[in-house]
Amino acid sequence: MSDTIRHRLTPLEKSERRLGFAMLAPAFLLLAAVVLYPIVELIRNSFHFNHLAQPWMGTPFVGFENYVKALGDDRFHEAVLHTVLYVLVTVPGAVVIGLGLALLANQPFSVKWPVRLGLLLPWALPLVFAGLIFRWFFEYNQGIANAMLRGLGLEPLNWLTSPGLAFFAICLAIIWKSSSFVALVLLAGLQTIPKSFYEAAEVDGATKWQQFREITLPMLRPAIFVALIFRTITAIQTFDIPYAMTNGGPGNSTETLAMYIHKTTVDFLDLGYGSALAVLMFIVSAVITSVYLRHTRRDPGRH
């Protein structure tokens, strides 16, 4: 089959095709160098002992030893649990808040830029800055959260040094930071919904709530799915904000999987074990993404 196609190509087409490959090659090679090569290296490392603080041990092949170690490592279990909790709280949180923001920004304001700027700013702020800012909000002595509690005549709280409150504070920061991205995606979706639908609904006497449920939500579904996928993947990789706010503390009660991997590789220089943890995280992300993708493909709301 391919032979017949190739025979049918004129010399001009052939050279066009060669040119096409040649022009794609740099991008492909770059991608291979920064994505494929590290992934292959990561997987290879995960089957070896490789501890840079103990160079005399060499890098012997150890089979699944690193993976077996991970399955029995309490700290890995805790980090996975914390990550799952962050996903369960911050993904729906960001989508709900983001939807609200998008609906607000979609209102026919005469001056649009303040709302748009308000949407863009948290999104444009580097994650670690957001973490540092919120850390000061929740700091015990000088933080605004405790200043408000004191103003109300209440006792100040140990926001960042008690596990429950620290989790809450971190989730708040993540939702604040990420809902604006969700809002931007949803706003784009909202603007594709024809005005005539709402006008027709108005004529038929539908309430605002009915319009929202029967027109906005179904029409917005593809956009919501896109936002969910992106938000979930970034939530699985949560690192910067808890790193800046608590560095995983108190103890390691707010430590995420990405933080534990960072600690194992960058701090402890245990590249073998850290790679195994990273491969496990990669698998989890890939599985969740594929579930989402399958769901979107089946989604009738797309057309």
Next chain:
Amino acid sequence: MTSRFTRRMAARLGLAAGLALAGAAYAQAQTTLRIFTGGQQRPDVMRQIVDGYMKANPNVKVEVEVGGATSEQQQQYLNTVLASKDSALDLILIDVIRPAQWAAAQWAEPLDAYLGAEKDAIMARYLPAYRAANIVNGKVIALPYFADAQFLYYRKDLLEKHGLQPPKTWDELKAAARKIMAAEGNANLRGFETAGAPIEGTVCTYLVPLWGSGEDMLKGGKLNLAGAAAKKPFELWADLKAANVTPPNLAEIPTDRIRQNMQAGNLIFGMSWGYVWNRLQNDADSTVKGKIGVVPLPGFTADRQATCIGGWQVAVSAFSKNKAEAAKLARYLSSPEVAKQQAILASHLPVFPGVYTDADVLKANPWFEQALPVVQSARSRPVTPRYTEVSEIMRTNMNAFLAGTKTADQALGDMTNRLGAIFR
């Protein structure tokens, strides 16, 4: 034809002249050395010192790169630089706990060859603890830059006002703090602070009371945390917390916050390092100038006091491209002149016993006279190539305990389990 020839000739001549100029410039050109230091190790003073060096050595240009405030933050950055064998840094200021780890990872250029025949004479000048810390398996891994130990800083004015002596035991400290806090009635005034955040300094928050009760973490290379002494640090900090002497947010306090709180007049007693003195006495925003005293840390009994040894060393990166020049600068930075300069400008404790009694040094730091025996008796955190892991286990569990998320038994149990896997 001729014109083209001449043009080509001219071009060649021009090129040759250019090369010659570049060569001449190269001969004069400078070796640029880049030195890495932490934000808390007074980079401003380092800058003054290397400026002096550059004046005396015009062929050398020294850049100072400033890293994170805490030891583990700096090491995190250095891990990525050195694991990738990056030659960007020539000299690096490293914590006293690191030489063993650096020797094992082969990140530091052994300095023996650069010291030559003088090696033994040079090393003999230092305080024994620093000589020992910087020689690993017979090789000089780094040269001491300044010494350090933890001391008890106290508000001289408040103690005098309430007729109290500087405490020699933790019980005396607790009683003094409670008395002053009750009498002053200032809601912002705290009794005592030590590092409690999950940072390097918090390792000492555990070790100091452990040593104070007469035990050490390791015995013959084996973990030694099974006895009653291993619980003493938890009991001590729980006791001070219950008495409201330590603040409720102790678990979020890193080393330099103690200095800041003291400087703002909000702290009676602080357990911290030598640099604090100079900042409290000289910083423009210090509200406690002339109101501070420094004494050795308290113990469980007055006759058994313990403290953590600290201090910073200059290492030459094994990946530097200018090792000979870097080693020369390292020797200069580790000289008695520089030690004196640092003592006066930054209250950095000297690594040479003689400098402690220098008249100018004592004028700037009257307490240095009593500091020498403290530094001499200060003890070392466990020496191991896997120190980053050891430190992380200790500080994380200590932090969890101070935050109240783990009981003493849980924290000690988790610490013992994880440390046991390292010290097998």
